[in-house]
Structure formats: structure tokens, C-alpha cells
Amino acid sequence: MQPRGDTLNATIRKALESHGNGAVTVLSSLLTLEDALGYIPPEAIEEVAHLTHTTVNDVWGVASFYPNFRFEPPCEHVVEVCWGPTCHLMGAPAVMKEVLATLGLNTEGDTPDKRVTLKFNTCLGACAQGPVMSLDHHLVGRLTPQEAGKRLSGVVGMKGNRSLQ
Amino acid sequence: MTTDNRVNIVVDGKEVKARPGSVVLEAAIEAGVYVPYLCYHPGMKPYAACRMCMVQEEVDVEVERDGQKVKEKQLRPASASCTMPVREGLTVRTATDVVRDLQKGIMEMLISEHPHGCLTCHRIELCGPQDVCLRHVSVNDRCVFCPKNERCELKDSVRFLGMEMLSPLSYKTRGLEVEVADPFYDRDYNLCIVCGRCVRVCEEVRADNAITFVDKAGKALVGTVRGASLLESGCEFCGACLDVCPVGALVEREHKWDKATRVSRSVCPHCSVGCQLNLEVNRREKVVRAIPELHAPANHGQACFKGKFGLEFVNHKERLKRPLIRRNGQLQDASWEEALAFLAQQLPKYQGGQFAAIASARTNNEGAYLLQKFARAVMGSNNVDVDSNTRPALARALEAPLGYAASTNSIWELESARCILVVDANITEEHNVVGVPIKRATRRGAQLIVIDSREVELTRYAALWLRPRPGTTLILLAGLLRAILDQGLEDKEFIREKAQGLEELRVSLGDFPLAKVAEVTGVPAERISEAAHTFATAETGAIAYALDNATLEEQAAQVHALANLALATGNLGRPSTGLYALRRGANEQGAVDVGATPDLLPGYQRVSDDVARQAVENRWGIKLPTEAGLGLTQVLRAAREGRVKAMLLLGDSYNYANGEMDEGYEALERLGFLVVCDSFLGAAAQRAHVVLPAATFAEEEGTYTNLERRVQLSSRALAPRGMEARPVWQVVCQLAQGMDARGFGFSSPAQVFEEIASVSPIYAGVSHQRLIREMAFTLRPDPKNPLPTQLAHSDRVSRGLQWPCLGTDSSGMAVLYGSGFPSGKARLMPVSVPASSLRVSPAYPLLFAPGRVLAQHDRDVSVERIGGVNHIQREERVEVHPADAAALGLKAGDMVEVVWASGRIRGAVEVREGQHQGVVSMTTLFGEMATRLQASEDPDPMAKAPLLAVRAVKLEKAT
Missing domain, CATH: 3.40.30.10 (Glutaredoxin)
Known part of the structure; x- marks a missing residue:
């Protein structure tokens, strides 16, 4: 079962908090979330933008560039x-x-x-x-x-x- | 710039002097050597994406020939000139076979995804710009089906390269839907060549990042997060992306298919920034587009949603065509002769203090000068003002502490300020282009401090946002001053040398211990201290303010407090410091400068000053009234009370209806005689006895003075067609001459300005002729070559003149007080807090702080397409303090209506600890307003963009 709502937000935040010290970038954040969730939900894009002081559009620019990222929950x-x-x-x-x-x-x-x-x-x-x-x-x-x-x-x-x- | 530090390079055998730090492409453009380019655009960092601007460097190489070492010239492999820094002695070739082959190859790739029948059609040389030929190219490829037909850089570049387009590549149609549901823009990404100019201008220049590159490789395009509408992506509809787009992908929807036949340089009439706009006029005498001038000093190639999309009123079919006279209660058509004769007969009945004249925010200096001259010399009344001057103390209150009633520095100096304090100003909407250097400064590490009860767009860029309880800004400013003095952060040397009154200020601040300030304003003491420290310790600190949330009574005190802040921290008289009084009307500064204000003659000379007045009397040849007249708000009150009986209005004002001066129209109805000279039959004109049709800003020549004291010439772009509208200066002259007044025999605005310069010392060195003469050539690109639209329009640009400009040898003053203050020393003003009229009543017991921002990504929002138009669907939130919620029996999620005397707005309750007790706030989205402005039926909707007014309200449970 994929996490939703508050659980999803908590998972996103936890994953972002625990990832790398020092070199936090849009890409490193997205990779962390892809590892933790298997995909990048819309909420995660907002969190990453907030964390990295950019806008959601910038995060989307990076995320959509790499085919490794998916934006829907993966199958089983x-x-x-x-x-x-x-x-x-x-x-x-x-x-x-x-x-x-x-x-x-x-x-x-x-x-x-x-x-x-x-x-x-x-x-x-x-x-x-x-x-x-x-x-x-x-x-x-x-x-x-x-x-x-x-x-x-x-x-x-x-x-x-x-x-x- | 001196030529000494220039670098010598050789481009195609031509010796070129280049600016150090520039790149070869820029040097070539400046030297008039054309190198094709598509992704480069002046004002943005080189990007080297399109690879069109290839050049080859020529180097001397030693080779062995016949056993002898000889020097030989060799060409290095081609590289992009937009990223090749200039260096002494550099030699490049721009048109070698290698370069041309590369460019053609690159172009073939580019047009493999762009319709290109239009590029190669054999009729190119035969067809004129206005021909519509439909037979030679397939439907998708026809030149006439591209909105950028005749102004497409891609086509120009193909022609420049002389490509025969024999490539076997047929182009790939992307098959994307054209985006036409958002306000103002049409976006057709089938035509996009992904040069990235739009993405870069949004990021680098505007610091908005509302669009981005999406996907990659063959699929890469420009877009937004998950394909969101621009309404959600944080777009401010400034149009910068449209201005730089080289192809037909991004265009203005209005007049999309219209071609310009000529271009004229005017000053935008929407706010006091004074953006120079290139107005494109078509053969039917319509203004079809506004392209902000790249080299204009006040806007640096930028404009905003108002300037870009709010000039349609010039073309509007409801423009007033003929004069109207009220007969038997009805406004009826009349000729100018009839109207002027009628006025000459009626107006003399209202001599003296019962007459008032109000200039419009858009009246130029010449019109405003003549209006006040008419009021004073002909009607004998000092009741003159500007209809946007609802905050009369805004700049005027700077006079007492500093000397001049105007902003001290220039707008774009803000970009280099290290700390910027923005107080009660909705800059993104009201003075949009001032926000550009502010946002850019924050990108460069400047600290932005915002003081505002409302959530405005700049709070997003702020290092510190202090959100005082509405109505307590002044007390918060006193707290900041106190914190600076208590911590010993004041600039002691500056104060000792240049200011007086420190002790009085210190004493007056005794009433404002930080703990008390924190309690009253609701801003924690440590945040106040932090802000004080940040501002006082910054190397350069600037203050921009608009008094949006101040009541009439406390305006002067607030301006004095801000002047104190600048003085106490030594932030005056240097670049990137100072005070920016964000005046509301486009020419409010100029109108006041030339005397359209009740107690001042032209050039800030007191009406009551006998020497100054007599000098003007001698010049005008008539005795003038000596008593100061009534200002705008007082005039309206006097009209309501019957003390002012006749008025002459130049233009209508939204201020009579938007809460700034609510009973404005009611007051006008009480008048015995009302003359309105306007371009539309608006609410004021409908109440008038005589209506005179006025030319718009685009139809008359004249000067505007912007908020940085810059006098700029706005040229006449077109003549009024099919109507008898006349420019204001002419109307006032004819009116006065009809009443047999002397001194109104002017034949041109330039002549009017000569008289302004002769009576107003601060304008003494300014003249139309000088403004034209001192226009500088920016670049001299060959118009035969492909050029970005903004460059093509930018040939000669006037930098205007910033007053005081005391003589023809003076070049004006960008920064005031650099060499001291007019009266020797500036004065620190003691702080006193007048009783505020921002009060709640039993009927409306709460204060409402409305906000508006470009995007709130942490909130759910969806966009629904209704009738082909995108609309934001979102539940608004009303933030309520827990105690208020409890008292009203409200819990989170309850639907309520915020109700005030003249309106209501709906939202769901959000109980928030951080809210001030007795205050509710709500933040809406700019996109929603943009949709409404786009859909508006009003002839001039941008002039009526709703303000964010703090007011008393009550909450009602929604059913």
C-alpha cells in the first residue's frame, strides 16, 4: 500500500531530513525520494522546492529531465x-x-x-x-x-x- | 566610459574596441558586425545553447617550410562567440566556410521541428507584408498563419544564411494543442525552438522562475510544473518572455495577427515607475503591442501586466468622440466651439475658492502646469491637486527632514543594495518593475525586510517578514529606531556631520520600549531587534514605502519615522541607499513638481512666500491668490459641504470608488458645475455638465516625471482617428483663451515646457529639445539583419533628466544629498503617534488584512477550463485567532463570509495561533485577478485593478 495524505508528507519529510549533510541539491533530494517512495509525488516537488530554495518549476525541470524518476506510484x-x-x-x-x-x-x-x-x-x-x-x-x-x-x-x-x- | 580600459580585438579584419569582461558576440553586435544568434539576448547571461553564433579564432602558428620556420595564420576550430571572452589582440573570423556550414547544419536541425514552408517559399520576394497568399505552401506552413510573420528571427536567420533548404529532412509536427486558456498570452509550443530565452528571462531577469525546461533530448520543451496553468505556476504576466521570444511561440493574444507599420516611444501611463514603451502602431492607427524599451533607464527592458496588456483603452470603441453639454438633464453632442463658448460663459461665475481643478494621474507635466496656471491665474483659486494623490504626505513629508519632496535615489540602484526595507507596499502589483531590481538583489545575497500586515508577493523573497497588527506600522518603525539607538548601531559620524535632532528623537522614543512595541504590534521583540540589526549594519540600505496601510492622520509621522531610519543609519546621499516614495499616479510626481498642488507654485515655491509668488506673478502677468488652497480629499469634503461649487476634472479616477476616497462621486454630484475632460464617459463624466473628449497618453506629446524624479519625454504615437479628442494642454489653453486670459498662447507642448523651466528652478535645465538632443545611440545594428524585437526597436534612447537640474550645463541628479542637505543639516524628526482612524466598530468589529501572491504551492489548487478560459478553483482560507474563533463559535473548516461596508468574500476558517487577536486575513492568488482583468468589459481595466485595502469587517457564517 502506498502512503497517502499526512503519512505521505511525513515520509517525504523524513526522507529529506535524513539525506546528505552539506551537499543538498534538487537532484540529491529527488533521488532520495525516489529511493524512499519509488516515485516523486506532487507533494514531494513542493517539499524539495522549499528545502532547496527554488520554485516548483525549477524542481520539475530537473525531475522531468531524468527518465529514472517516475511521477506515479510504481507497480508491485x-x-x-x-x-x-x-x-x-x-x-x-x-x-x-x-x-x-x-x-x-x-x-x-x-x-x-x-x-x-x-x-x-x-x-x-x-x-x-x-x-x-x-x-x-x-x-x-x-x-x-x-x-x-x-x-x-x-x-x-x-x-x-x-x-x- | 573612457576608452582607455577597452580591449582591442579584430573581427573580420575590422578593429573593434570591446568592453572588458564582454564576450566576442557582444563586441561584434556593438561594432555593427552581424553574427547570427538565436539564444543570446542582451541583458541575459550568454547561454551557448543554439550554437548559431560560431566564429573561428585566427592564430599565428610557426610552421616549418622548406627547412625554415615561418609564421602562418591558422584558423582554430569554430566555437560559440557568446561564451568567448574578449582579450587584447584576439582575432576572429565570423563568416568562414567552416562557420557557415556549421550554422546551416544547426539551422537544419532546428527547423526539423519547426514549420518551414514559410522560410523557403518562392514568393518571399514577391509578397509584401500585407499580402495574403494562401496557395503556395501547405496549410501548417503558411507565413500568414504564424503570428510572428515578418518579425520572426528564425526566418530572418535562414535568409541571412542564404539557405536553399534542399535538406531531405521533412519537419516533425509536434501536434501540441495551442495554449490559449490563460490570460493575455497565447503559447504555441509547436513553434518553439527551445532557445531558452523565455526561461532565462523569467529566472535571471525577473527572478520569478514561473517556467522551466521540461523533459530532455528530442522531447525537451518549455513548460511548467506538471503542465500546470500559468495561473498556478507563479507567473506575474509581465510579458518578458513574449518580448524575447524569437519565433511565434509566445505572443500577445490581443492583436496577435496585426502587423505594425511604425513604432513610437512613449512613457507608460499606469504607475509612477515611468517605463519607456515602444508602441507598435498598425496601418489602422491602432496601438497593437507595447514592447518595453531595452535601454530605458527606469525599466531596463521590463514592463508589467498593466503596461503590456493594459493599453487597449487607446483603441477602445467607447472613446469619447465629441464634446457633450448637459441640456435639460441630458448630455448632448456639441461642437468644440459651442462647448468652449458655454464654458467661457459659465466658469467665470465660480471665481475664487469655490473652484477646484484636479489633474489626472496621467496628465503630463505640460497639462498639469497649464491646469494649475488656469486655476490660479484665471479662476483665482489655489484648489489644485492630482486625483491619485490620496496620500499627500507620501513624498511631501520628506521635505521637512531632508529638503526635497521626492525619492532620493534611482530605481535600479536597488539591485546593488545590500539590505532593502519594504514597508506597506504591494510592489508586484502597484509598481511592478521596482520589484525586479529588488528580487534580483535578493538573488545576489541582499537581505530583504518586508513590513506589512498583508501577505504580498515580496514576502516570499524576504529574509525577514514582520507582520504587525494592522494600524501599528508606525509603532513598529519607532521600535526599530529604538532598537537601533539602544544597540548603538546608528551611524554616529553621519549623524554628527549631517543631521540634527538626535536628542529630541531619543527623548521621543522614550515612549517605545521594545517590550511595549512588541506587545502592541504583535511582532516579537527579538524579530524587531534582528531587523534593526540587519538594516543598520548593512553596507547599503534602501527603503521603499507606499503607506498602503496608513491612515491619513499617521502618514506624515510614518514618513518621518522612515526618514529617521535612513538618517540614523547613514543611508542617504550614496548610491543604493535612500528612500523610495512609491507614488501612485504615473505623473503624480511631475504634477506636484509643476505646481498642481494647493500650497505650492511650480518648483516647490510656497504660495505664501511673497518673493517667490511675485516672481511667478511677474512671469504670468497677473496677481495670484496668497492663501494655500485645498488638497484632493479636502476638495471633495468641501464639495460635499457646498463650499466648492465648480470643478474641472482632467480624467476620472478609480480612487473615487475603491475605498481610497469613497464618497468621491457623491461629492461630485453636489457640485453646481462640473467639467470633465476625459477619454471615456466614465462615472465622473456622467455626472458632468460639460464633457470634453481628451486625447490619451499615446496621442499627445509631453513629459512625465517618474518616482525617481526623472523627466522623460513621451512622444505622440498616433493621432486620434474618427473623433475630436484634443490633448489636455490644448484644451486648457483654449479654455483660458475663451475666457480672454493672457498667457495661454502656446503652440506646442515644448513651448509650455519652456515656461515651466523658466518658473520652476528645479526644471530650469530641462527642455524638450534637450531631451531629444541628448538621446543616445544604444547600438547601431544593421536593420537588414535579423534582430530580437527589443533590439530592433532600440536605436536611440533618452535617459531623461533627474531633477534638480538647475541649468543646461547640469546633467541632473541621480542621488540626492550626495553633497549635503539643502539646509545644511538634515533633521531627525521626533516620533509621535497620532490617533489612528483605522478603527473597528460594533458593526464591523474585526480588522481584515487581505493579501495576494503569485502562487502558494503548499495549498491545493486546481484550474478548471470554463468557456475556454482557465479559472482558479480553490477554497480560500480566512485566518482567525483562536480567541476570536471561540467567541464567534467558529471552528476550523467552517465556511464564513468576510463582510465590509461595500463587499464580501467567502472562505473556510483556519484557526491560527500566530494571528493577531481581532484580525482576520486572507491571501488570494494573483492569477485569479489576472483572469478577471482579462475578462473585464471595462475600457481601462488595469487602472481599476483592485487594491489590497486593510479595513474593518465582520465575519458571518456562510449558509
């Missing part, structure tokens, strides 16, 4: 498929095709049932293991399309908040 699970050059050569296109088919998506995004968020990533930093995908921030390497499909297929019909691994 986050799947990232690498299609950097190495993974591409090692067979990422086939993996990607299988993942999209399994999740019933045409491109990166959220599944309609809000269970899985799919993101394309240009490098997950494990080129030697390629092709790679990450399931809720845990890397799975040397994938075959079958393996990728198997890992995901359970999730699609799954109920409840079970780990993907």
Missing part, C-alpha cells in the same frame, strides 16, 4: 530489461520479445493490472552476464527467452505481494 514489481550493446549482442532482443509477450505489453510501461512495471535499461552494469534483466532490483544473468518467460509467467497470474525471485 519492477522488471528492467537491459538492451545495452553487450546484452543486445548476447540476445537481448529475443528476451525482450518474450518479456513483452508474457506481460502483454507493447513497450515499456505498467501492466493494466498494476502488477508489473517494465523498464528498458541501457546498462545494468553486468555486461559479462548478458543478457541481463533485473527483477525487483535483483539481477538475473545469462538469460534465455525461455528462462525470462518462466521467471515472469508466475507473476502475471500471481496474487498477493510475492517476490519475483
Whole structure:
């Protein structure tokens, strides 16, 4: 369950208070909040503007620049498929095709049932293991399309908040 | 500037002298060498985003040739000239093949997302500016479908580069909806080339940050937080982004498709800042746009929502066309001859003190001078004033302590002040452009202290906001003075050398121990001490004030207290210090200067001073009344009581209706004879016996004197068409001549000004001819080349002359009292607190402090589109003290109405500990007012922008 209202504001404030001493910037604040909440809610933009003595428009300028930030709560699970050059050569296109088919998506995004968020990533930093995908921030390497499909297929019909691994 | 410290560089073989610290592009522009550019704009920091301004540096290199070392000239790789600092001996080439290829390549990329049929159409050379040709280019690309047709920098640049546009790239249509629901602006981001000028002007120049870049790479555009409407994003609708936009993305909605055929330089009639505006006039003699002058001394290329979007009254169809005479109770058309003859017959019946003449806030110096001359010399009455002068002590009360009844320093010196104290002034709305240097100063680390019971926009920029209980500002100022003296923070040397009266001041402050001040004002003692310390210890401290919350009785005392603050801290006579009296009317300062005030002849010479009066009598050739007359508020009271029977009004005033002088119209109705010379049949004219149609500011030549004492010439932009409106100076002359008066035989405003200069010593060195002669060439860009609109309009600019300008050899005075005070020493005025009339009554037991700000991001707000127009939807909050809430049986969230004698406003109760007991406050959004001003049916809505008046109210539970 995503926090809302006062709980959300408290979470935002707590996250901002605890992050870095000295070098507080718009970007560092946004990163902290993305880590704490998984997304940047409108309230967070106001808090960051307040904290960094800028305006909400400035914060939005930074936030919208980076594709890492999302502005809606993420789904229960986050799947990232690498299609950097190495993974591409090692067979990422086939993996990607299988993942999209399994999740019933045409491109990166959220599944309609809000269970899985799919993101394309240009490098997950494990080129030697390629092709790679990450399931809720845990890397799975040397994938075959079958393996990728198997890992995901359970999730699609799954109920409840079970780990993907 | 002396030429000694200039840097010599060579641009395309031409030797150029450059300002040290400038960049090559600026040096080239100033030298008249054209380098294409799109993101650079004068007044903003170089940004190097568009990469159009490429140049190549030429260097000497030693090479070996045939075994011999020889020197050879080589070109370095191209780089952006807007970020290339000038240095001695630098040599650059601006038009090499490498540079041109790069520029063309960059341009191809830019126009890959911009419609460009218009850029290459084969009819470009054939079509004239007024032709409408629809057949040669596809619909989206037609030049006539772009509001910036004929004034687009992109098109000009393409033509300059001689591009044949053979690129196979077809352009990508963004397919974005044009933003037309916000007030005043149309934004079409399909045409945006993301040069960033608008974002930068909003941030760097205006310090507003209401817009930003959103997204990145191929999707990057200009926008607001989460796509919010400008109503929510903190936009003040100053129009600065429109003025710098090189393409058709940002344009004024009104006259969007109209092309200008000529441009004329006028002074804005909306407030006392004195912004120079370039009025664009089309072939139908309509003012279609106002572009603030880039090199004008008072506005530095800036304007505000009033100046940018509030000049439509000039073109309005309801303008008065002919004189009217009341016959059988009805105002009926008449000719000028009839009207003047009728006046010549009627007015002599009201000689002496039963006559009063009131100039308008927009009457220029020439008109105001003639009006007071008419009142005094022809009618024998000293009852003259200006209809915006509702706070007569505002600048006048500076005379006693300092010497001159005017602001001491120039507006843009505020930018370099280290501490700025803003007292009871809603600068963002009433004197918008003064807010620009203030906001910029805070960006540069200056401390801004705001003293105001109301929440105004500048509180957002303030290091300290002291929010006294309404009506106690004067006591708070006494507390500040006391804290400065108690802590020994006063400038002892300055006071010893230049001021007197310290002991009397000290004694008078005995009544204001900090604890007591804190208790009365509700501002904690430590905050008062902090503010006193901040202001007194700043290297330069300036004070801007408007007396918005002061009652008539306490105005003079408040001005004296502020003068004391400046004197005690030594903040006078130096740049970036001093006192800024924020006068209300555009030419209120000038009108008073030239004698449109009851006790002063032109140039601040007392009516009662026999020597001065006789000098004027000799000049005018007539005996003058010796008794001081009545000022604006007294005139209205006298009219109500039947002591003033006839009045001549130049223009109507919102002050008769907005709470400043509430019974104004009622008083006018009591008059036996009322003459109104105005551009519209307004509330005053409807009550008149004779109405004379007046030309507007744009239709007459004349001088305005702004709040920094700067006399500026406003030129005639157009002639009144289809109407018989006449300029005020001419009307008064004809009126006087009709009554057989001598001394009104003027043939031009310039001639009137000559007489002003001859009777008013502070204007002695000023003349129209001199103002024109001393206009300086700013830059000499070749008009054939692409230019930002503001640069294209800025060829020659007058800096005006700041009085006192005692002779033709004097260049005026930017800072008063730099070489001491006129009477030797300034006077510290003892503080006394007069009984305030800001009182509550049993019927209205609470005080209401209304505020208005650009944005409140911590509050929920939504925008709803109704009939294609964005409207702010928000529940307003009425902040109530817990004790008041308890007494009224209110709890948080209850809907209430704040009710006063002439209005009411609704909101939800918010019980707040920090609120003063007996006070309620509410802060609304500027965007809401902007929407209303845009939708207004009134011919001149900007002159009626609602003020934030503190008043007595009651709370009623809303049903």
C-alpha cells in the first residue's frame, strides 16, 4: 500500500531530513525520494522546492529531465530489461520479445493490472552476464527467452505481494 | 566610459574596441558586425545553447617550410562567440566556410521541428507584408498563419544564411494543442525552438522562475510544473518572455495577427515607475503591442501586466468622440466651439475658492502646469491637486527632514543594495518593475525586510517578514529606531556631520520600549531587534514605502519615522541607499513638481512666500491668490459641504470608488458645475455638465516625471482617428483663451515646457529639445539583419533628466544629498503617534488584512477550463485567532463570509495561533485577478485593478 495524505508528507519529510549533510541539491533530494517512495509525488516537488530554495518549476525541470524518476506510484514489481550493446549482442532482443509477450505489453510501461512495471535499461552494469534483466532490483544473468518467460509467467497470474525471485 | 580600459580585438579584419569582461558576440553586435544568434539576448547571461553564433579564432602558428620556420595564420576550430571572452589582440573570423556550414547544419536541425514552408517559399520576394497568399505552401506552413510573420528571427536567420533548404529532412509536427486558456498570452509550443530565452528571462531577469525546461533530448520543451496553468505556476504576466521570444511561440493574444507599420516611444501611463514603451502602431492607427524599451533607464527592458496588456483603452470603441453639454438633464453632442463658448460663459461665475481643478494621474507635466496656471491665474483659486494623490504626505513629508519632496535615489540602484526595507507596499502589483531590481538583489545575497500586515508577493523573497497588527506600522518603525539607538548601531559620524535632532528623537522614543512595541504590534521583540540589526549594519540600505496601510492622520509621522531610519543609519546621499516614495499616479510626481498642488507654485515655491509668488506673478502677468488652497480629499469634503461649487476634472479616477476616497462621486454630484475632460464617459463624466473628449497618453506629446524624479519625454504615437479628442494642454489653453486670459498662447507642448523651466528652478535645465538632443545611440545594428524585437526597436534612447537640474550645463541628479542637505543639516524628526482612524466598530468589529501572491504551492489548487478560459478553483482560507474563533463559535473548516461596508468574500476558517487577536486575513492568488482583468468589459481595466485595502469587517457564517 502506498502512503497517502499526512503519512505521505511525513515520509517525504523524513526522507529529506535524513539525506546528505552539506551537499543538498534538487537532484540529491529527488533521488532520495525516489529511493524512499519509488516515485516523486506532487507533494514531494513542493517539499524539495522549499528545502532547496527554488520554485516548483525549477524542481520539475530537473525531475522531468531524468527518465529514472517516475511521477506515479510504481507497480508491485519492477522488471528492467537491459538492451545495452553487450546484452543486445548476447540476445537481448529475443528476451525482450518474450518479456513483452508474457506481460502483454507493447513497450515499456505498467501492466493494466498494476502488477508489473517494465523498464528498458541501457546498462545494468553486468555486461559479462548478458543478457541481463533485473527483477525487483535483483539481477538475473545469462538469460534465455525461455528462462525470462518462466521467471515472469508466475507473476502475471500471481496474487498477493510475492517476490519475483 | 573612457576608452582607455577597452580591449582591442579584430573581427573580420575590422578593429573593434570591446568592453572588458564582454564576450566576442557582444563586441561584434556593438561594432555593427552581424553574427547570427538565436539564444543570446542582451541583458541575459550568454547561454551557448543554439550554437548559431560560431566564429573561428585566427592564430599565428610557426610552421616549418622548406627547412625554415615561418609564421602562418591558422584558423582554430569554430566555437560559440557568446561564451568567448574578449582579450587584447584576439582575432576572429565570423563568416568562414567552416562557420557557415556549421550554422546551416544547426539551422537544419532546428527547423526539423519547426514549420518551414514559410522560410523557403518562392514568393518571399514577391509578397509584401500585407499580402495574403494562401496557395503556395501547405496549410501548417503558411507565413500568414504564424503570428510572428515578418518579425520572426528564425526566418530572418535562414535568409541571412542564404539557405536553399534542399535538406531531405521533412519537419516533425509536434501536434501540441495551442495554449490559449490563460490570460493575455497565447503559447504555441509547436513553434518553439527551445532557445531558452523565455526561461532565462523569467529566472535571471525577473527572478520569478514561473517556467522551466521540461523533459530532455528530442522531447525537451518549455513548460511548467506538471503542465500546470500559468495561473498556478507563479507567473506575474509581465510579458518578458513574449518580448524575447524569437519565433511565434509566445505572443500577445490581443492583436496577435496585426502587423505594425511604425513604432513610437512613449512613457507608460499606469504607475509612477515611468517605463519607456515602444508602441507598435498598425496601418489602422491602432496601438497593437507595447514592447518595453531595452535601454530605458527606469525599466531596463521590463514592463508589467498593466503596461503590456493594459493599453487597449487607446483603441477602445467607447472613446469619447465629441464634446457633450448637459441640456435639460441630458448630455448632448456639441461642437468644440459651442462647448468652449458655454464654458467661457459659465466658469467665470465660480471665481475664487469655490473652484477646484484636479489633474489626472496621467496628465503630463505640460497639462498639469497649464491646469494649475488656469486655476490660479484665471479662476483665482489655489484648489489644485492630482486625483491619485490620496496620500499627500507620501513624498511631501520628506521635505521637512531632508529638503526635497521626492525619492532620493534611482530605481535600479536597488539591485546593488545590500539590505532593502519594504514597508506597506504591494510592489508586484502597484509598481511592478521596482520589484525586479529588488528580487534580483535578493538573488545576489541582499537581505530583504518586508513590513506589512498583508501577505504580498515580496514576502516570499524576504529574509525577514514582520507582520504587525494592522494600524501599528508606525509603532513598529519607532521600535526599530529604538532598537537601533539602544544597540548603538546608528551611524554616529553621519549623524554628527549631517543631521540634527538626535536628542529630541531619543527623548521621543522614550515612549517605545521594545517590550511595549512588541506587545502592541504583535511582532516579537527579538524579530524587531534582528531587523534593526540587519538594516543598520548593512553596507547599503534602501527603503521603499507606499503607506498602503496608513491612515491619513499617521502618514506624515510614518514618513518621518522612515526618514529617521535612513538618517540614523547613514543611508542617504550614496548610491543604493535612500528612500523610495512609491507614488501612485504615473505623473503624480511631475504634477506636484509643476505646481498642481494647493500650497505650492511650480518648483516647490510656497504660495505664501511673497518673493517667490511675485516672481511667478511677474512671469504670468497677473496677481495670484496668497492663501494655500485645498488638497484632493479636502476638495471633495468641501464639495460635499457646498463650499466648492465648480470643478474641472482632467480624467476620472478609480480612487473615487475603491475605498481610497469613497464618497468621491457623491461629492461630485453636489457640485453646481462640473467639467470633465476625459477619454471615456466614465462615472465622473456622467455626472458632468460639460464633457470634453481628451486625447490619451499615446496621442499627445509631453513629459512625465517618474518616482525617481526623472523627466522623460513621451512622444505622440498616433493621432486620434474618427473623433475630436484634443490633448489636455490644448484644451486648457483654449479654455483660458475663451475666457480672454493672457498667457495661454502656446503652440506646442515644448513651448509650455519652456515656461515651466523658466518658473520652476528645479526644471530650469530641462527642455524638450534637450531631451531629444541628448538621446543616445544604444547600438547601431544593421536593420537588414535579423534582430530580437527589443533590439530592433532600440536605436536611440533618452535617459531623461533627474531633477534638480538647475541649468543646461547640469546633467541632473541621480542621488540626492550626495553633497549635503539643502539646509545644511538634515533633521531627525521626533516620533509621535497620532490617533489612528483605522478603527473597528460594533458593526464591523474585526480588522481584515487581505493579501495576494503569485502562487502558494503548499495549498491545493486546481484550474478548471470554463468557456475556454482557465479559472482558479480553490477554497480560500480566512485566518482567525483562536480567541476570536471561540467567541464567534467558529471552528476550523467552517465556511464564513468576510463582510465590509461595500463587499464580501467567502472562505473556510483556519484557526491560527500566530494571528493577531481581532484580525482576520486572507491571501488570494494573483492569477485569479489576472483572469478577471482579462475578462473585464471595462475600457481601462488595469487602472481599476483592485487594491489590497486593510479595513474593518465582520465575519458571518456562510449558509
